[in-house]
Amino acid sequence: MNNKLITLPNPSLRKVSADVKEINDKILGIIKDMEESTLDWDQSREHEVGVALAAVQINKLYRIVILRDDHEDKYSATFTIFINPEIEKSFGDIVMDYEGCLSIPDIYGKVPRYNKVKVKALDTNLNKIELTASGFLARVFQHEIDHTNGIVFIDHIKDNPDAFYILDTSGKLIKQDYEQIKKNTTLWQ
Numbered sequence: 183m184n185n186k187l188i189t190l191p192n193p194s195l196r197k198v199s200a201d202v203k204e205i206n207d208k209i210l211g212i213i214k215d216m217e218e219s220t221l222d223w224d225q226s227r228e229h230e231v232g233v234a235l236a237a238v239q240i241n242k243l244y245r246i247v248i249l250r251d252d253h254e255d256k257y258s259a260t261f262t263i264f265i266n267p268e269i270e271k272s273f274g275d276i277v278m279d280y281e282g283c284l285s286i287p288d289i290y291g292k293v294p295r296y297n298k299v300k301v302k303a304l305d306t307n308l309n310k311i312e313l314t315a316s317g318f319l320a321r322v323f324q325h326e327i328d329h330t331n332g333i334v335f336i337d338h339i340k341d342n343p344d345a346f347y348i349l350d351t352s353g354k355l356i357k358q359d360y361e362q363i364k365k366n367t368t369l370w371q
Contacts, residue, residue: 187285195334197238202244216240216261221259236329264303269323276297286334292347295321
């Protein structure tokens with residue numbers, strides 16, 4: 183088991199990550215740890231899949247994001263790597279939809295996000311990547327790039343008490359009382 187995930191209220195999750203200047207053994211090791219930690223997390227969650235992860239979530243403050251190649255298959259173990267990802271443009275409609283986070287266990291939220299984004303990044307050979315993502319993939323990029331900037335999804339909904347949910351044992355999202363979550367968690371410390 184290689185799960186190195188950190189969770190709120192760990193202060194690293196509120197810090198801005200540094201740009202990756204070169205690909206070396208240290209950076210490749212962080213990427214490997216990110217992949218292994220995501221896969222380990224999946225094994226502990228019956229109804230959830232780790233779709234993506236930012237390096238800060240394993241307490242490494244670098245602008246690295248991994249995205250599972252087949253986010254609908256819990257047993258898919260391949261990832262695409264994005265180094266220094268940035269959203270160049272957000273457009274389309276703002277859509278409310280559910281989000282969870284490996285660093286905020288058991289809490290979900292209905293988060294407003296643009297349904298289209300233009301992303302630029304580098305691959306592990308430092309080649310440029312440019313893509314336009316829509317729908318769920320656009321949401322994932324916004325969520326993970328927020329992590330590299332010290333922002334977590336609950337920051338977008340903390341003033342909306344109707345936006346919070348928990349996952350029950352059958353895998354169903356159940357509306358949760360905002361005050362109860364605040365009282366019983368350390369999310370806002």
